[in-house]
Structure formats: structure tokens, C-alpha cells
Amino acid sequence: MKIHILTIFPETFESYFWSSIIWRAIEKWLFTPVYYKLNDFSSDKFKRIDEKAYGMHGQVISPEPLSKAVNHIFDVVWKKLPVVYMTPSWDLLNQEKVENYYDKLWEEFVVICWHYEWIDQRIIDLYVTYKISVWEYVLSSWELATQVFIDTLVRHIPWVLGNIDSLEEDSFSKKLNRQKEYPVYTRPEEFEWLKVPWILLSGNHKEIEKWKKDNLG
Ligand SMILES: C[S@@+](CC[C@H](N)C(=O)[O-])C[C@H]1O[C@@H](n2cnc3c(N)ncnc32)[C@H](O)[C@@H]1O
Structure with missing residues (x-):
């Protein structure tokens, strides 16, 4: 399973992925996370990727760097991949749904992470295939929600669990x-x-x- 992770904080993944079952999966080449720093896709001279939201307080990730990043991945792999977006307000995960997502995503997919409030809705409309919630509460970061989702998938890869x-x-x-x-x-x-x-x-x-x-x- 290969997962392309768009994030501004790749290190938040490493601290969790570098131990125990997930690390074993990485070592055995059964799971490959590939990190992309979103700021690298910004055309702003200060590498900013967020803007003020229209009609409300708060910052929103701009559509351009995200769109560039997603298209960059599609170009590199020569195909369009499913894109996952973690959000509290959509499909609530349970074990049965994890098994269904594993069947759909076991090969390769992209996951978008951002650390604050939102991404521009047009990115969701244009690129996102699955909108997934880890349950009905709000976390501060997408990275944590994404790690929960990835963990549940990786344990389904054959030979990852000893037993x-x-x-x-x-x-x-x-x-x-x-x-x-x-x-x-x-x-x-x-x-x-x-x-x-x-x-x-x-x-x-x-x-x-x-x-x-x-x-x-
Ligand atoms: C502070 S939350 C933003 C919440 C957003 N304003 C709302 O009300 O839906 C920051 C990000 O963390 C992720 N997140 C938080 N809770 C989550 C959950 N229960 N399931 C999946 N993702 C979650 C989402 O990507 C979310 O956009």
C-alpha cells in the first residue's frame, strides 16, 4: 500500500509511524508513506498557502497549492488516484467501513492534511473521492485523524500482523x-x-x- 500524504507537518507522521506495527510494515515494504510538503507548491514568495475565509473568521487553505500538489502526484504516478479528505462531518468510520475502504484503497491513494480549519470547498468538489470522519468529535489536526485512518488500513495488509x-x-x-x-x-x-x-x-x-x-x- 502506497499513501501520498500532503501535509505541512510530515514530522507528526514520523513520530507515530516509526514504531511498532506500522514501522514493521514500512520495513517490510508492505506500506510506503510518501510525504509532500504543501508549502513547496505555493507560488507565494513567502510560501504561504492559506488565505482569509470569505464571510467568516479564520484561515482557509487556498485552492492553487493543493491543486498543484494533487496534480503533481497524478503526473508522477501517471494516473488519477483516489483522494481522501478527513473531516468530522462526513462518513463515520467503523470496522466494517474500514474493511470496505481497505478493499478500495489497498493499492495507492492520496490523503490531504491541513492543520487548521478548512480547505477551499472547490478542492473538495474537484478532487476528493472519500470524505471520512473518525467519529463525532472535533480534533485540532487532520494529521491525527489521518493517522487513525491509515493505522486501521495498514493492519489489514497481509503479513503486517504477526498473527x-x-x-x-x-x-x-x-x-x-x-x-x-x-x-x-x-x-x-x-x-x-x-x-x-x-x-x-x-x-x-x-x-x-x-x-x-x-x-x-
Ligand atoms: C479543528 S478541525 C476543523 C473542523 C471544521 N471547522 C468543522 O467544523 O468541521 C481541523 C481538521 O481536523 C480534522 N478532523 C477533526 N476532527 C475530525 C474527525 N472527527 N474526523 C476526521 N477528521 C477530523 C479535519 O480535517 C478538520 O478539518
């Missing part, structure tokens, strides 16, 4: 009927006054599977 069962049996998976995962225990068998459910110690796999099913959230 494919953990993906198939995670909360909200198809196998768990989109329910929450059952409780999990380890040694010691008794901690404080709480004991591990005896079924889990019984070695009876059929009963254990039934217990797991009965204890989904």
Missing part, C-alpha cells in the same frame, strides 16, 4: 459478529480475590469456544 487471527478475532470483526471481544486472562489463576473462569482452565476446547461466544460484549 492473522488477531485481526479476524478483534472486536467488531465479522467473525465476532461485529460484537466486542470477550475478556482475556493469564496467570496467576487467582489474583486478589478474582479467579480465572474455570472453563478456561478445563482444556475442553468446545466449552471454551462456547464460553467465548457467550461472553462477547
Whole structure:
């Protein structure tokens, strides 16, 4: 999976991507993030890319640098790619939708990030394929929302997770009927006054599977 990330703060991605599962995916060439600094596409001598909003307070990212950046990526890869824009007010993500987005985006796409309030609506009208929300609350930055979305996709790439069962049996998976995962225990068998459910110690796999099913959230 290759993701072209348009941002003014590439370093905010590196701090998260340089660890654990995502880093393993990058090391194995299963996931390749490519960063583009939006300011590099500005024709302003101070490399500004924002302007005052019409009819309200606040700054908006101008259409020209964004359009130049998106077209630059299309030129480099010789084709038009899907463009993702993270926003609180559109398609709310859940596990099933992540699986559908993975099917559509597993190969290559562009994601637009900006740090403040908005981008010019005409960029959304002209280029954006999917408008995605990580849920009904407002974050200060697109980068964080984008990292959440990318993380959910990357764990679906084959061989990224050490154990494919953990993906198939995670909360909200198809196998768990989109329910929450059952409780999990380890040694010691008794901690404080709480004991591990005896079924889990019984070695009876059929009963254990039934217990797991009965204890989904
Ligand atoms: C401060 S928010 C802007 C909110 C915008 N004025 C509104 O009311 O929809 C800055 C950016 O962070 C991203 N963002 C914030 N919350 C998000 C969410 N729940 N899902 C996806 N993106 C989000 C969006 O890209 C948003 O434009």
C-alpha cells in the first residue's frame, strides 16, 4: 500500500509511524508513506498557502497549492488516484467501513492534511473521492485523524500482523459478529480475590469456544 500524504507537518507522521506495527510494515515494504510538503507548491514568495475565509473568521487553505500538489502526484504516478479528505462531518468510520475502504484503497491513494480549519470547498468538489470522519468529535489536526485512518488500513495488509487471527478475532470483526471481544486472562489463576473462569482452565476446547461466544460484549 502506497499513501501520498500532503501535509505541512510530515514530522507528526514520523513520530507515530516509526514504531511498532506500522514501522514493521514500512520495513517490510508492505506500506510506503510518501510525504509532500504543501508549502513547496505555493507560488507565494513567502510560501504561504492559506488565505482569509470569505464571510467568516479564520484561515482557509487556498485552492492553487493543493491543486498543484494533487496534480503533481497524478503526473508522477501517471494516473488519477483516489483522494481522501478527513473531516468530522462526513462518513463515520467503523470496522466494517474500514474493511470496505481497505478493499478500495489497498493499492495507492492520496490523503490531504491541513492543520487548521478548512480547505477551499472547490478542492473538495474537484478532487476528493472519500470524505471520512473518525467519529463525532472535533480534533485540532487532520494529521491525527489521518493517522487513525491509515493505522486501521495498514493492519489489514497481509503479513503486517504477526498473527492473522488477531485481526479476524478483534472486536467488531465479522467473525465476532461485529460484537466486542470477550475478556482475556493469564496467570496467576487467582489474583486478589478474582479467579480465572474455570472453563478456561478445563482444556475442553468446545466449552471454551462456547464460553467465548457467550461472553462477547
Ligand atoms: C479543528 S478541525 C476543523 C473542523 C471544521 N471547522 C468543522 O467544523 O468541521 C481541523 C481538521 O481536523 C480534522 N478532523 C477533526 N476532527 C475530525 C474527525 N472527527 N474526523 C476526521 N477528521 C477530523 C479535519 O480535517 C478538520 O478539518
